[in-house]
Amino acid sequence: MKRIVFPASLLLSLAGCSSKETPAPALQLPAITQSGQNTAGCKVDGQVWVPVGGGLFAPKPMSVSLQRSVTGLQLSVLLDRDPLTDDGQSNPRTQIKLYVPNVTAPATIALDQYADPRRTTSNPAYAAFIYTAPTPDQQLFTGPNSTGQLIITRLDTVARVVAGSFQFRAQEPAGPATVNITEGRFDLTY
Numbered sequence: 577m578k579r580i581v582f583p584a585s586l587l588l589s590l591a592g593c594s595s596k597e598t599p600a601p602a603l604q605l606p607a608i609t610q611s612g613q614n615t616a617g618c619k620v621d622g623q624v625w626v627p628v629g630g631g632l633f634a635p636k637p638m639s640v641s642l643q644r645s646v647t648g649l650q651l652s653v654l655l656d657r658d659p660l661t662d663d664g665q666s667n668p669r670t671q672i673k674l675y676v677p678n679v680t681a682p683a684t685i686a687l688d689q690y691a692d693p694r695r696t697t698s699n700p701a702y703a704a705f706i707y708t709a710p711t712p713d714q715q716l717f718t719g720p721n722s723t724g725q726l727i728i729t730r731l732d733t734v735a736r737v738v739a740g741s742f743q744f745r746a747q748e749p750a751g752p753a754t755v756n757i758t759e760g761r762f763d764l765t766y
Contacts, residue, residue, distance in 0.1 A: 609763045610730040612737040614638060616655050618672070618760035620705070627655040640738055640766035648680040651738065653762060669708040672757065674726055674742060676701045682731055687724035687744050691717060701726065703744045705755045716746035716755050724757070739763040
């Protein structure tokens with residue numbers, strides 16, 4: 577019995593002797609791909625931002641809707657970040673939404689027109705950055721004074737893959753808040 581206890585206690589004491597804890601790896605943007613890797617990310621005001629799910633009953637961190645319309649395909653990409661920080665404090669939940677009312681092939685789309693997401697039809701292409709806490713949501717949109725660009729590099733309805741890049745500046749419709757989104761990329765299956 578003494579032979580078993582001694583090695584086990586030695587292992588436990590050695591495990592507690594670490595002089596430095598391993599730091600958490602730095603958050604990095606995913607590689608730019610076009611093969612359905614189900615990755616996405618960008619920089620929000622210079623800080624890396626990647627979609628993260630918040631738990632068992634939270635929404636999926638990345639979703640794509642591609643629906644047929646009279647003029648082509650209506651594309652909606654929703655990226656959701658509901659993280660916990662390293663110190664266990666909850667960060668505000670944020671979302672990025674990219675919407676294109678009519679896309680039929682890879683294209684470069686200007687995000688420079690006023691959009692109202694409360695309208696279910698007749699919206700132009702737009703991007704939004706949404707803070708979901710505190711309530712009510714704080715929504716910032718692209719428009720004539722806050723522009724951007726979405727580049728769809730792959731739109732494959734057979735393999736069900738949509739990929740591309742984006743950058744935009746969004747502004748609160750009735751307030752001074754702004755956000756700058758750079759180096760955006762997504763590679764998603766639907």
